[in-house]
Amino acid sequence: MNKIWIILKREYKTRVAKRSFLLMTILIPLLIFGFYAGIIAVAISGGNEIQNIAVIDKGSLFNGKIENKDNMNFTFITDEPVSSFLQKYHQQGYTSLLYISPSYTEDTIYSETQLGPVTKGRIEKVINNAIENKRMVDAHIDPTKLESIKSDITITAQVGKGNEFKKGSSDASSAVGYASGILIYITMFIYGMMVMRGVMEEKINRIAEVIVSSVKPFQLMVGKIIGIGAVGLTQFIIWVVLMFILQFFIPVFFPSMAHSMASAQAPGQQPGGLAAFLEGFKYMNFGLIVFAFIFYFLGGFLLYASLFAAVGSAVSEDQQEAQQLTLPITMPIVLAFVIMTRAAAEPESGLAVFGSLFPLTSPIVMMARIPYGIGTTVPWWQLGLSMLLLVLGFLFTAWLAGKIYRTGILMYGKKASWKEMWKWAFRS
Numbered sequence: 001m002n003k004i005w006i007i008l009k010r011e012y013k014t015r016v017a018k019r020s021f022l023l024m025t026i027l028i029p030l031l032i033f034g035f036y037a038g039i040i041a042v043a044i045s046g047g048n049e050i051q052n053i054a055v056i057d058k059g060s061l062f063n064g065k066i067e068n069k070d071n072m073n074f075t076f077i078t079d080e081p082v083s084s085f086l087q088k089y090h091q092q093g094y095t096s097l098l099y100i101s102p103s104y105t106e107d108t109i110y111s112e113t114q115l116g117p118v119t120k121g122r123i124e125k126v127i128n129n130a131i132e133n134k135r136m137v138d139a140h141i142d143p144t145k146l147e148s149i150k151s152d153i154t155i156t157a158q159v160g161k162g163n164e165f166k167k168g169s170s171d172a173s174s175a176v177g178y179a180s181g182i183l184i185y186i187t188m189f190i191y192g193m194m195v196m197r198g199v200m201e202e203k204i205n206r207i208a209e210v211i212v213s214s215v216k217p218f219q220l221m222v223g224k225i226i227g228i229g230a231v232g233l234t235q236f237i238i239w240v241v242l243m244f245i246l247q248f249f250i251p252v253f254f255p256s257m258a259h260s261m262a263s264a265q266a267p268g269q270q271p272g273g274l275a276a277f278l279e280g281f282k283y284m285n286f287g288l289i290v291f292a293f294i295f296y297f298l299g300g301f302l303l304y305a306s307l308f309a310a311v312g313s314a315v316s317e318d319q320q321e322a323q324q325l326t327l328p329i330t331m332p333i334v335l336a337f338v339i340m341t342r343a344a345a346e347p348e349s350g351l352a353v354f355g356s357l358f359p360l361t362s363p364i365v366m367m368a369r370i371p372y373g374i375g376t377t378v379p380w381w382q383l384g385l386s387m388l389l390l391v392l393g394f395l396f397t398a399w400l401a402g403k404i405y406r407t408g409i410l411m412y413g414k415k416a417s418w419k420e421m422w423k424w425a426f427r428s
Contacts, residue, residue: 030242057100177369177371
């Protein structure tokens with residue numbers, strides 16, 4: 001055990017002390033924060049381009065009145081034919097000319113540049129609303145009464161059993177599930193490949209021969225895997241702390257969003273849009289989510305890192321050979337990602353339950369289901385069984401990889417195959 005600890009410390013210290021580790025640890029949260037800040041900025045600001053639109057209303061559809069909104073200003077042009085005004089509308093400061101035909105069936109928008117689909121859709125909405133209002137008036141229907149009849153309710157989700165219910169948000173749960181699953185998916189690839197490359201480098205440079213003279217091959221493999229896993233866990237903890245600190249800067253950069261959230265939380269008023277989405281995070285058990293994330297991150301990493309270490313010990317300098325041997329390992333990870341997209345949308349489906357129990361897919365799929373609620377959407381027995389199967393899966397892959405590692409790390413000049421590696425694993 002003491003030798004495993006020495007190898008673990010060596011792997012951890014050499015990787016954490018690298019400049020690339022420090023840069024990536026600090027830059028990635030800043031990049032994520034900048035990415036989401038950009039999304040929020042676009043969502044809050046909307047389009048800033050002012051559209052000054054001249055209107056020639058031959059069908060008297062608008063009766064000289066259009067409400068200016070969505071950065072669109074409408075000006076009616078009277079006593080001038082379309083043919084002559086087309087020659088000068090742009091010189092007079094208009095970005096486009098809207099012609100309403102007498103029958104409303106040949107309406108045309110003229111502009112010097114191609115209109116974007118959003119702007120074109122807004123203009124079409126204005127025309128359609130005006131046609132609907134005119135038809136209601138012709139049918140002796142009061143538009144104001146019809147507007148008062150319309151309803152736009154927001155259903156408040158309550159999740160639980162018996163007399164114990166609490167608020168929930170499917171959008172926020174889905175977002176957290178996606179984010180957690182994708183993070184584990186990426187890290188299993190990154191750190192798994194890191195383990196494989198580290199084993200390959202030691203084998204190619206003949207360092208492994210020197211180390212194996214002092215420690216058992218299994219101890220070397222376990223120390224390397226746990227050391228690199230500790231590096232990944234350290235990086236994640238720093239990321240969580242930095243993201244937690246950075247979230248307090250959102251109201252500073254976007255005061256309008258903070259104001260809208262505060263007004264949405266006023267008594268008797270239901271939050272909507274982005275405010276409702278962000279409010280959904282308040283009702284999640286983040287303590288349990290973080291604990292489950294750490295468990296499934298470590299469990300998934302240890303399981304797959306063992307297999308990557310076995311492959312690294314079996315190959316030499318041929319990178320193509322390494323890619324061929326890692327294909328059977330990467331396929332279950334990709335399958336888990338595919339199931340995760342289904343589980344994040346339908347957490348109670350049979351495929352989601354199977355994916356969250358099967359050890360090769362559970363680290364990714366279960367994390368997509370947990371934010372929906374433990375004890376409700378995800379029964380406690382499913383969570384416990386999933387964790388137990390993941391631990392048993394790691395123990396089996398570690399035993400299997402250890403036997404392959406013991407032979408492969410000292411074998412040179414021979415191309416390994418999965419058939420050959422199975423012989424190493426089950427040889428007495």
